[in-house]
Amino acid sequence: MTETVLVTGGTGFVAGWCIVELLNRGYAVRTTIRSPAKELAARAAVARGGASDDGLSFAIADLTAEDGWDAAMAGCDYVLHVASPLGGPDPADRNAYVGPARDGTLRVLRAAVAAGVRRVVMTSAAATARPPLSSDTVSDETMWADPDDPQFDAYRVSKILAERAAWDFMRQEGGTTEFATVLPGAVFGPILAAETLGSVRIIEGLTQGRPPVIPPLGFWVVDVRDLADAHIRAMTTPEAAGERFIAAGEFLWMADIARALRSGLGARGRKVPTRTLPAFILQLLLPFQPQLKPLAPLLGRQFRLTSEKARRVLGFTPRPATTTVVDCAESLLATTGPARA
Template identity: 35%
Template sequence: MEKTHNIVLITGGTGFIAVHTIVKCLTAGYLVRTSLRNMTRQDEVKKMVLQAGVPENLLTHLTFVKGDLTVAKDWEIALKNVTYVIHIASPTPTTRPKDGHAMVKMAIDGVWNVFSAAKKAHVKRIVMTSASGAVLSGHKNHPEKFTEQEWTNLDGAIDAYQRSKTRAEQEAFKFALDNDMELVTILPTTVMGPILGPDFSHSQMIIKNILEGKSKHLIKLSFDIVDVRDVAQAHVLALTQENIAGERFLITSGDHLSFKQVAHLLKDEFKAQAPYISTKEVPDWIAIMASWFIVQLRMPVKLLGQNTACSNEKARKMLGLTPLSAKTALLATAHSMFDLNIIQNNQSKG
């Protein structure tokens, strides 16, 4: 394959987006080196890559390296002979430190450590995963669709996760500008799509809880959904696309659904397998009170009463991305969870 001499370093190789990005890079003909905090998970990553349909012979193009965001020396070794970097690793709502300030610091430290090593290695371009949360958070009065021109309001009432993504992306652009480096950022909305192994992100946990009937009362929140395969493809397209250095790209299907609509879609599709799905909504004030005791609610309740719809026009025009529908992404998530026996529906009703 023509691109096999180019090594792409993908940080955080066990993550949901990262594994799908590894798949896209391998099938595009790249040599892939991916970082792991725990090197014992190499076989797990390989299994997920094969689960996605990658031919077994391409596993020879996949190698692993130790990489901890907080350890600078890891990245000088990881970046040796690398042509491109896809920086995905960052603390998430499921891996976050209890201290929000520590979460922000870890994300920023990761940028500085990875980017400093990339500068020494003279990489051609860095593509970094940010999030729509770095655009839309803290804007209570914003009726229009959000675009890449906007940034999260750091003075608003925002969660530590959105703060960490915003600050890390800002630091990344500052570093790239100061050091004359090419940087492109990818900002996915709520990411769904096929799960390849037992580990998955906070977004897919929403689907698991709905299917298992654990989300008995849904909060009144709507959000854009995107398929992880489109997110991964956007990263790969951004590696070599000309005239996009310095750009941000929101990645979304363009479909904007509420939790209630998601629950109805799943209920229609999985009546037999998931008999306990609830479509009942709860008033905002109850959701806010519940968030005092339920950690998982603390991030979404900060978006109650706010528009969160995003535009995909720029990604369509400049990257040539034609995204899958939200329904496709959601059903792929659910079907893969049933296929992997992740869904437990042995509860007694009520």
């Protein structure tokens, strides 16, 4: 009998690739969308990813509301909880996203447990396992980040508290439903829709010459295709139950990403900036650029982390990060057209 997987947030970047991979592997997929109007876009994204949508169905459910979740879960064997709502009156407020992310996660888990779902895999973030800046410690899955640490912005604070709440709930009320979390680094790779770029906006900006001078920032890169595979492995691997998995490949500075784009895109990468901005100059500019203040703790820092557990338990094998960022840019140019490149 074909197994059914519910994927939350079907129009999202990561969710889209999870849906494509699941369909290609023979699963029936049900995905949540906030309104029926989103269905055509989701189906088009699946087609761009190279999968048939014959096994795809939709449920109307919103992480910020109770309605629809019981119906969405009915008959599902597994859940990939990928979506995380972004909302709040003031994005500069470090707690602005906490309520929607935490409450939405608990809605999903309650419905999954009530429906007798076999296992839920939740998308968290590598930052949820990051120690204080002063510790010089390698991040692994045994660590929990402090949400009050000033290095974290509103989005990452919401991820920390949502994952904590999820583990607390599943320990106390999870019953026979198993649980695992995947903690990705910066997610790049080919896009399926121009409307849901997320972290891909960094690559989009570079292809368009923004910022004109490259800041000393870096990322642990994970390809969205490898991340989707990691989710499915966490869903099906018996040893993955009750575990957290950091999913990250190589670390690249933005200057490394820019060089890879100029080399990989050739003439189409002519707008990618070449000049770099030293950290001390950027620090001097921070008082005059409020939007850059959240980046202050991250300038010039390469956080150390390990994805050894995901490699060992899940067989996680990330592709080269330079391949990921060039493939990402290629898809952006194909989707948005040369005028924006």
